[in-house]
Amino acid sequence: MRQRQGRHKPLYTSAERERRDASPWTLVQGVLAPLQFLVFLASLGLVLRTLATGEGAEAANASVVAKTLVLYAIMVTGSIWEKAVFGRYLFAPAFFWEDVFSMLVLALHTAYLAALGLGWLDTHGLLVLALAAYAAYLINAGQFLLKLRAARLEAPASLTFAGEAGR
Helix, strand or coil: CCCCHHHCCCCCCHHHHHHHHHCHHHHHHHHHHHHHHHHHHHHHHHHHHHHHHCCCHHHHHHHHHHHHHHHHHHHHHHHHHHHHHHCCCCCCHHHHHHHHHHHHHHHHHHHHHHHHHHCCCCHHHHHHHHHHHHHHHHHHHHHHHHHHHHHHHHCCCCCCCCCCCCC
C-alpha cells in the first residue's frame, strides 16, 4: 500500500537512486547479504547442535567467527555504499535506525570474539552470546528487508534493481 505523496518522504531522492544504481557497492551488498544469511544458517545449526549435544564446539565456534567476519565485510562495504549514495558513512537519515541497530549487532558479535579470544566464557556461555548476536542480526536483517521492500514500492514502474539487501 502506497502512502500519499505529501505524507511521506521517499527513501531515495532521484540523485540518490541514480548513485545507488550506479554504485558497484550495491552489487557487493546484494551478494554479501545472502552469503551472510547462508553462513548464519549453517552456524546456527552448529551452535544449536553443540548446545543440545555438547559435541562439535570447535566447529560451532569456528562458524560464529566466520559469520562475524562476513558481518564485518558487509558492514565495511555497506558503509562505503552509504557514503557513495548518501554522502556519509553511517547514520544517513534513510538508514538511521538500521545503522543504530547494526551497532548492537556488531557489538554482540565483537563481544563474542573477545570472549572467545580472552577465555571470558565457557562454551555454553559463548554459544548463548552467539545466539543473542544472531537474534539481533535477524532483527537487523528484517529492518533492511523492509527498507528494500519500501524502495521497490517507491521505484518508478519502469525501474527494476537488485542489491541493497544488506544495506
